[in-house]
Amino acid sequence: MINQDFLQTLATANGVSNLELDVLVLAMNGDSTTAIAQKLKISEDAVRKRLSEVYRKFKIPGNGPVKLTKLQQLLVSQYQQYLAQNSSDSPSSRQQDINPYQIWSGAPDVSDFYGRTEELATLDQWIFSDRCRIVALLGMGGIGKTYLSVKLAKQIQEQFEYIIWQSLHHSPSIKDVLANVITVLSYPQKIDLPEALDQRVSLLINYLREHHCLLVLDAVEIVLDSSAAFWRYNNELEGYGILLRRLGEEQHQSCLLMTSIEKPREIALLESSTGFVRSLEVKGLKPEAAKQILQSKGLTGEQQWSELIQTYRGNPLALKIVATTIQDVFSSNVNEFLKYEFLVVSDMFREILDWQFKRLSNPEKEIMYYLAKENNLVSVQNLQQALQQLITTSELVMALESLGWRSLLEKVQSHNEDTSETLFSLQPVVKNYVNKLMALPRKENRHE
Numbered sequence: 001m002i003n004q005d006f007l008q009t010l011a012t013a014n015g016v017s018n019l020e021l022d023v024l025v026l027a028m029n030g031d032s033t034t035a036i037a038q039k040l041k042i043s044e045d046a047v048r049k050r051l052s053e054v055y056r057k058f059k060i061p062g063n064g065p066v067k068l069t070k071l072q073q074l075l076v077s078q079y080q081q082y083l084a085q086n087s088s089d090s091p092s093s094r095q096q097d098i099n100p101y102q103i104w105s106g107a108p109d110v111s112d113f114y115g116r117t118e119e120l121a122t123l124d125q126w127i128f129s130d131r132c133r134i135v136a137l138l139g140m141g142g143i144g145k146t147y148l149s150v151k152l153a154k155q156i157q158e159q160f161e162y163i164i165w166q167s168l169h170h171s172p173s174i175k176d177v178l179a180n181v182i183t184v185l186s187y188p189q190k191i192d193l194p195e196a197l198d199q200r201v202s203l204l205i206n207y208l209r210e211h212h213c214l215l216v217l218d219a220v221e222i223v224l225d226s227s228a229a230f231w232r233y234n235n236e237l238e239g240y241g242i243l244l245r246r247l248g249e250e251q252h253q254s255c256l257l258m259t260s261i262e263k264p265r266e267i268a269l270l271e272s273s274t275g276f277v278r279s280l281e282v283k284g285l286k287p288e289a290a291k292q293i294l295q296s297k298g299l300t301g302e303q304q305w306s307e308l309i310q311t312y313r314g315n316p317l318a319l320k321i322v323a324t325t326i327q328d329v330f331s332s333n334v335n336e337f338l339k340y341e342f343l344v345v346s347d348m349f350r351e352i353l354d355w356q357f358k359r360l361s362n363p364e365k366e367i368m369y370y371l372a373k374e375n376n377l378v379s380v381q382n383l384q385q386a387l388q389q390l391i392t393t394s395e396l397v398m399a400l401e402s403l404g405w406r407s408l409l410e411k412v413q414s415h416n417e418d419t420s421e422t423l424f425s426l427q428p429v430v431k432n433y434v435n436k437l438m439a440l441p442r443k444e445n446r447h448e
């Protein structure tokens with residue numbers, strides 16, 4: 001049986017209200033909807049509504065009564081994990097005499113993780129040797145930021161008192177996130193949460209000073225509002241900027257690890273290669289690791305794998321998707337697939353790119369349209385000449401910088417005799433997307 005205090009903490013950490021918790025407790029005891037309605041003196045409809053909220057908050061998929069079973073399994077397994085950690089005889093917990101407490105809401109299972117040894121070593125060093133207060137993992141959709149954050153957190157979990165892994169996919173309000181985190185960190189104490197955002201952040205920072213915590217915020221791009229030329233937050237979500245700034249500037253012994261497609265303004269302002277705030281640009285998998293993905297999909301035609309991997313820039317999500325197409329349509333043979341010169345840009349990618357494209361300013365869009373048509377690498381000067389009727393030089397430079405922050409550009413340094421300049425291009429999947437966009441009637445689809 002699950003301890004009530006534990007259930008309460010877990011419920012709060014997942015944003016479940018007390019009213020919803022009352023229904024959950026009775027449902028877990030096996031009471032029917034009718035019985036619950038009678039006991040709590042509410043309608044059966046209200047019971048169903050509260051339960052469905054609970055399922056939603058715990059991210060239980062599916063339909064019907066199976067959901068309750070699934071939720072029960074989830075709660076029991078989290079409780080067992082908690083008990084195991086707290087009674088663990090492992091040397092590290094004895095030695096440090098701590099109660100590692102962990103929340104992994106929405107974290108994927110990373111048992112099929114390949115490669116990334118260098119990134120993991122760098123991140124380990126930043127977090128432990130260099131005591132970074134914020135580490136941002138940045139890169140395009142599907143490149144493996146979320147996976148890397150979970151793998152890293154699992155790998156270093158023993159060295160923290162608390163690990164709280166929180167996805168922002170459902171754009172929770174900053175106040176709710178802070179409330180959840182503080183509830184976990186203050187457990188089993190019951191504290192009065194201050195209403196004001198600044199005070200909540202201060203309270204959190206107090207806990208982060210007292211304890212060694214790893215806080216992971218996944219998919220931070222969701223709470224960034226950059227439809228304007230420069231980064232702003234949605235009103236509702238503005239507090240995330242305050243949180244990032246204060247966690248980066250103030251002293252504490254914890255670390256915020258975050259993932260995002262776009263670089264938040266606060267990170268751009270605070271980061272330096274030797275400071276307490278750093279960002280790692282997550283690139284595609286190295287060929288060896290990418291090959292393991294293709295191998296796990298049972299593909300053949302190994303001589304051509306490198307070409308396939310290069311086309312998709314080692315993006316693991318893109319490779320998994322294209323591998324499935326090759327399995328289904330080309331008898332798993334990469335050679336057969338490559339005979340047809342086309343790119344697989346799945347709906348999943350199109351959605352990510354649609355989302356990204358809608359956020360671009362006009363100068364950014366013009367640059368993307370131009371780069372999509374070009375087959376060569378392009379210099380700032382080329383761009384300036386080509387686009388001078390459309391955008392000013394300062395708009396061009398600002399837009400190039402922000403496109404970089406949005407993980408949309410490929411850059412290479414060219415070294416001539418005594419000069420070095422940056423050349424820009426788009427990777428094939430992005431190029432293909434933009435060209436298709438341009439081929440569509442302007443009004444409907446070019447987000448103008």
Ligand SMILES: Nc1ncnc2c1ncn2[C@@H]1O[C@H](COP(=O)(O)OP(=O)(O)O)[C@@H](O)[C@H]1O
Pocket residue numbers: 112113114115116139140141142143144145146147148259285293316317320
């Ligand atoms: N290191 C890796 N090894 C194997 N598969 C990976 C790895 N990184 C990512 N993937 C695969 O790619 C998918 C996308 O990765 P994810 O971390 O969700 O990308 P992002 O967060 O950057 O959008 C994952 O669901 C997983 O299947």
Ligand SMILES: [Mg+2]
Pocket residue numbers: 145146147218219259
């Ligand atoms: Mg992700």
